[in-house]
Structures are given as structure tokens and as C-alpha cells.
Amino acid sequence: AQSVTQPDIHITVSEGASLELRCxxxxxATPYLFWYVQSPGQGLQxxxxxxxxxxxxxxxxxxxxxxxRSQSSFNLRKPSVxxxxxxxxxxxxxxxxxxxxALTFGSGTxxxxxx
Amino acid sequence: xxxVTQSSxxxxxxxxxxxxxxxxQDMDHENMFWYRQDPGLGLRLIYFSYDVKMKEKGxxxxxxxxxxxxxxxxxxxxxxxxxNQTSMYLCASTTDLxxxxxLTFGAGSRLTVL
Numbered sequence: 001a002q003s004v005t006q007p008d009i010h011i012t013v014s015e016g017a018s019l020e021l022r023c024x025x026x027x028x029a030t031p032y033l034f035w036y037v038q039s040p041g042q043g044l045q046x047x048x049x050x051x052x053x054x055x056x057x058x059x060x061x062x063x064x065x066x067x068x069r070s071q072s073s074f075n076l077r078k079p080s081v082x083x084x085x086x087x088x089x090x091x092x093x094x095x096x097x098x099x100x101x102a103l104t105f106g107s108g109t110x111x112x113x114x115x
Numbered sequence: 116x117x118x119v120t121q122s123s124x125x126x127x128x129x130x131x132x133x134x135x136x137x138x139x140q141d142m143d144h145e146n147m148f149w150y151r152q153d154p155g156l157g158l159r160l161i162y163f164s165y166d167v168k169m170k171e172k173g174x175x176x177x178x179x180x181x182x183x184x185x186x187x188x189x190x191x192x193x194x195x196x197x198x199n200q201t202s203m204y205l206c207a208s209t210t211d212l213x214x215x216x217x218l219t220f221g222a223g224s225r226l227t228v229l
Contacts, residue, residue: 036220045220051215094214
């Protein structure tokens with residue numbers, strides 16, 4: 001069965017600094033990959049997704065992610081973090097070849113932004 | 116604008132009570148989901164529904180049931196609430212189950228069972 005690992009439970013960065021959130025997955029084929037963000041008191045919002053093609057994908061709010069097949073990773077990056085980026089970030093995997101029809105989510109990374 | 120609405124944002128119930136969590140979507144989506152969100156555990160799938168009256172168990176269905184009598188509405192039922200069901204519950208919907216399904220989420224229902 002597929003699985004998703006987000007190794008960092010909590011990350012703190014200074015405003016204006018760069019950010020990288022890690023996501024590793026376990027799946028035998030190329031999965032569908034997603035990053036969602038949950039701001040305080042809100043539901044999850046899609047940041048970006050990867051299905052195929054160019055391995056560097058752009059999302060909303062200045063975020064990007066890179067699919068690296070050799071490392072089974074889909075790390076999320078932002079060159080300059082804003083205070084409004086403080087939120088919880090979830091990586092998710094879709095793996096239809098397994099017969100599973102719903103996404104599998106990671107445990108999340110909580111981002112704190114220092115002024 | 117696309118919407119998934121969870122009618123109760125905060126609920127406090129007592130052990131043994133029957134609890135209904137309601138979710139309504141206005142996007143004519145066939146597929147609806149209930150996830151449970153706990154710190155350090157992320158989102159775990161409880162149940163999903165792929166059509167009216169059709170449902171499938173997720174990863175943690177024990178202690179829960181669901182009802183989908185109309186396409187737009189998906190209810191999560193706790194027959195006899197227990198303290199270990201204190202959690203945030205998230206409803207979501209999508210057009211397809213291809214695995215490439217972009218989910219639209221509601222704002223969540225935070226349940227406390229005393």
C-alpha cells in the first residue's frame with residue numbers, strides 16, 4: 001500500500017527566508033501528488049499538484065514543488081516566506097493502480113513564521 | 116464559488132450520545148469523503164461515497180457510519196460517541212475517483228466528547 005511521510009512535524013523560519021517542506025512517498029509507480037495548505041480555522045486548500053510531465057510545478061501563493069522519482073520525493077519550496085504563510089501543510093498521494101480510490105495524506109508540517 | 120459546507124463548526128457531546136455531522140456540497144460532485152484530522156496523524160479516511168446510497172469504508176471506519184440519501188449531502192454518524200472520537204472532522208468532495216482527484220474541503224467540524 002502507498003504511504004506518505006512528512007519528516008518535519010514543525011518548522012520555524014524567519015519572514016523573507018526560503019522554505020522547503022519535505023515529502024516522501026512509497027508507491028510502485030508514479031503517483032498523483034498534491035500539496036494542500038490549512039490556514040488556522042479553515043479547511044484545506046490545494047496549493048499545487050503533479051500528474052505527469054514537467055517535474056517542477058508551480059502553484060498558488062508563490063509555491064513550487066519538484067517531483068524527484070529517484071528519491072520518491074515531492075518537496076514544496078518557496079523562495080521568500082511571508083507571515084501569512086504560517087499554516088499547516090499536507091502532502092497527499094493518489095495511487096489508483098493500487099485500487100485505492102481516495103488520497104492518502106501525510107501527517108502534516110506546521111509552519112511558523114518569525115518576524 | 117465552489118463550496119462544501121459543514122453545518123456545525125464546533126460541537127460538544129457527552130459519551131454515549133448519538134452525533135450527526137452534516138456536509139453539503141453545491142458542485143454536483145458524485146464523490147464525497149469524511150476524514151478525521153488529529154495532530155501528528157494527519158488526515159485519515161473514515162468513509163467515502165461514490166453515489167447516492169453507495170459508500171465504502173476507509174481506513175478507520177470503526178465507530179462510525181454514514182448516510183447519503185441525496186447527491187449533495189453526506190452525513191457522518193457516531194452511533195455512541197466516545198472520548199477517543201474527539202477530533203476535527205473534515206468533509207470533502209470531488210468529481211472523480213481516478214486518483215487525480217482534486218478535493219474541495221469544508222472548513223471542518225471540531226467535536227469534543229466529554
